[in-house]
Each structure stands twice: as C-alpha cells, then as structure tokens.
Amino acid sequence: EIVLTQSPAAVSLSPGERASLSCRASQNIASHLAWYQQKSGQAPRLLIYDTSNRAPGIPDRFSGSGSGTDFTLTINSLEPEDFAVYYCQQRSNWGSFGQGTKVEIK
Amino acid sequence: EAQLVESGGGLVQPGRSLRLSCEASGFRFQDYGMHWVRQAPGKGLEWVSGINWNSGNIGYAESVKGRFIISRDNAKNSLYLQMNSVTAEDTALYHCAKENHRGWFDPWGQGTLVTVSS
Numbered sequence: 001e002i003v004l005t006q007s008p009a010a011v012s013l014s015p016g017e018r019a020s021l022s023c024r025a026s027q028n029i030a031s032h033l034a035w036y037q038q039k040s041g042q043a044p045r046l047l048i049y050d051t052s053n054r055a056p057g058i059p060d061r062f063s064g065s066g067s068g069t070d071f072t073l074t075i076n077s078l079e080p081e082d083f084a085v086y087y088c089q090q091r092s093n094w095g096s097f098g099q100g101t102k103v104e105i106k
Numbered sequence: 107e108a109q110l111v112e113s114g115g116g117l118v119q120p121g122r123s124l125r126l127s128c129e130a131s132g133f134r135f136q137d138y139g140m141h142w143v144r145q146a147p148g149k150g151l152e153w154v155s156g157i158n159w160n161s162g163n164i165g166y167a168e169s170v171k172g173r174f175i176i177s178r179d180n181a182k183n184s185l186y187l188q189m190n191s192v193t194a195e196d197t198a199l200y201h202c203a204k205e206n207h208r209g210w211f212d213p214w215g216q217g218t219l220v221t222v223s224s
Binding site: 001034036038042043044045046049050053055087089091094095096097098099100 | 141143150151152153156165168201206208209210211212213214215216217
C-alpha cells in the first residue's frame with residue numbers, strides 16, 4: 001500500500017503570500033500525483049494532475065512539481081478564495097489520498 | 107458539463123446493508139472509469155472503490171474489501187455501491203467521481219451521507 005504524507009498539517013498565511021505544500025509518497029510513484037482543493041461544505045475539485053498539469057479553469061497561480069516520492073503544490077500570491085484544505089492523491093495503484101493540509105488565513 | 111448526483115444514503119443499523127447510487131449526466135458515461143470516495147465527519151478523503159468503463163477492472167480499499175460491491179449500468183448512466191455488513195467506521199459522506207482523460211477524479215458529486223448507528 002502506498003502511503004502519502006502531507007506537510008504541514010496546517011499553515012497560516014496572509015493573502016498575497018506564497019504557499020508551499022508538501023506531499024511525500026512511501027514509494028516511487030513517478031509522476032502519478034494529483035492535487036485537489038476542498039472548501040468547507042463543498043466537494044473536492046481537481047487542481048493539478050500528473051504532478052504539474054493544471055486542470056481546466058484552474059488559475060496559473062497554482063503550480064505543481066516533483067517526481068518519484070517528493071511533490072510540492074505552490075500557490076503564488078494567495079487569494080481569499082484559496083483558503084481551503086488541499087489533498088494530494090496517487091494513482092500508481094488505484095488511488096489513495098494524503099491526510100490534507102489546511103491553508104488558513106493569518 | 108459533467109454532473110454527478112448521489113443518492114441512497116441515510117441511517118442504517120450496524121450489520122445491515124445499504125445501496126448507494128450515482129446518476130451521471132452531461133458526458134458519455136460508458137467511456138469513463140468511476141470511483142467512490144468517502145469522508146468521515148471532520149476527516150480526510152478515503153478512496154473506497156473504482157470501476158473501469160466496462161466493469162472489467164474493479165478495485166476496493168482494504169477497509170471495505172469483501173463487504174462492499176461496486177457496479178455500474180451504462181444503459182442507465184448510473185454507478186452503484188452495495189454496502190453490506192456496515193459498521194460505525196463506515197459513517198461518512200460518500201462521493202462518486204468521474205475519471206478524466208488521465209484517470210484523475212474530475213468532477214465529484216456533492217455526496218450522500220451514510221450514518222451507521224443503532
């Protein structure tokens with residue numbers, strides 16, 4: 001079973017700042033990683049797939065990088081609507097999620 | 107625009123069964139793999155089960171293997187999850203999700219809430 005570990009569990013930032021969220025896989029998953037955003041009371045939304053590809057309609061302030069076991073989601077210049085919980089997911093075998101990182105307003 | 111609407115949730119006693127449904131619209135359902143993902147109250151996302159376009163490839167999380175059965179009816183544009191021998195640990199909001207062209211989950215339905223309690 002592939003385990004994804006996200007860090008930090010939560011981060012407090014101000015609008016306009018940059019967020020860097022980490023996701024580490026327990027084994028090599030090549031580039032088979034995605035990021036989702038979930039706002040309170042809403043269904044998750046796909047942001048980034050295959051490590052670095054933005055889903056349709058996702059602003060370019062969201063970017064993804066990494067390979068193998070270490071991955072990063074970067075949000076440049078946080079907007080008020082970006083404060084949410086972010087999950088990484090691997091699909092090297094079916095699919096498992098990290099535990100999430102909450103991006104809070106400072 | 108692809109849309110997914112789940113139904114069938116509710117209050118169920120431990121050890122009993124429940125069948126969830128997910129009705130799809132706005133896309134060619136028979137062409138895409140589908141999944142169930144759950145979220146316990148206040149917790150993170152847990153992948154539950156997935157099925158490919160023709161039901162030829164099916165997978166389950168270890169936590170539900172042997173108890174849950176995923177299926178689909180392409181003629182009815184519908185996905186199902188048969189939940190048997192439920193326990194309190196199965197209490198969650200159950201989302202269905204469509205695979206995109208690369209196999210990632212997009213979009214998701216709003217979910218149907220399952221509460222297991224006596």
